[in-house]
Amino acid sequence: MPAVTTSFDTIRTEISGFAIRDIVSQFGTPCYVYDMSKIEERVKDLAAFDVVRYAQKACSNIAILDRLRRLGVVVDAVSAGEVKRALAAGFDLKQDPHCIVYTADVFDQEALALVKEHSLHVNCGSPDMIEQIGRAMPGANVTLRINPGFGHGHSQKTNTGGPQSKHGIWHEDVVECLRKADLHNVIVTGLHMHIGSGTDLEHLSQVCNALENIALQVGRTLTTISAGGGLPVPYRQGQTYVDLEQYYSLWDATRKRLEKAFGHSLSLEIEPGRYLVAESGFLIAEIRAVKQMGENTFYLLDAGFNDLARPILYGAYHPISISHRSGRAPSEQIDVVVGGPLCESGDIFTQEEGGFVAKRKLPVASVGDHLILEVAGAYGFVMASNYNGRFRVPELLIENGKLHCIRARETFEDLIRGESIPPAS
Ligand SMILES: Cc1ncc(COP(=O)(O)O)c(C=O)c1O
Known part of the structure; x- marks a missing residue:
């Protein structure tokens, strides 16, 4: 299991050797910064899996x-836009026809056309997709994404299984889906949960266990499990990673039992998003107001939920650090509420699920100091x-001692692109 290196709610003067002061004087605030070395570390952690498919x-x-x-990672795409992103980033379907897999609960017309154009492998999240892919690409191999009838998730909005989740093919419908696959000339080669x-x-x-039971119903056409x-x-302080060795062992044992039952080898995929990139990213903002409202002290930033939505969506907790403009860090800490500039009461970074405003113990800071959502x-x-x-703010990448701008800050022209005023009648 990797050691936890995140610094929780403290003072930060630099990110991977780059002074916060220098980053903001070059690129302004707010800005996102990604530390490539952290992403590389996380990719290495997953080396035991046959395929690491990044949920982009x-x-x-x-x-x-x-x-x-x-780094040898392949990708998952959930829309035509994500397929095109992967192609723009150099994923080459001629070299590896499975380097991009389309995974969703529906095809919109644009995605289906692109899947057909590039003969993409599809992970079907609804029975209707089986029929649609059969019509578009008869003879195609597909994966079925199964909803095993139970779920897990850090919030009701992220729960990915069970009867309240819209995702996947209901576990009791697998036999019917296999019939559908036969009828529409589609071969089920993958299972995914x-x-x-x-x-x-x-x-x-x-x-x-749930995946294994379904795999035995699908049978020997299977070549991949995900x-x-x-x-x-x-x-948060006190949280850990999953024990990756044990995590892998459980999946590997499932794979081996299935290999024995089928008499051929199976590829074991993993499809992480958050694990590969979460810790690499920092949103740097400037404190633009410090105000007292009754018992609460507010640090108000130039970044809002339009820049980082997880707190308002899920009550998600992000560690926060302060970078003092003077370079001198006061030792005193106070309880503060951290909010943004938007015209919404919910524009609060320190909130709990349900929208309840929470206080956070942070170093004393003033207008002009920087606050980093980690x-x-x-x-x-x-x-x-x-x-x-x-x-929308710039994205910066720190890699091998260099700071690259990988997306420029938007301009007013970007903001109104595509808009037009019809002639007044
Ligand atoms: C099908 C699928 N795979 C992978 C992921 C990545 O999840 P995470 O970022 O939690 O690893 C998601 C997230 O929504 C998903 O829907």
């Missing part, structure tokens, strides 16, 4: 995709929006 929804900048490709057991290995063993994503990272590389920038007419 977590952070889909083409520079990140390119670097992961160079994305349940995300967190650090709960007992729960994971139930997931493995453990899905959901590997956790520590966001472990922000996954589901950070990718969920950013232009709400309140705000420009």
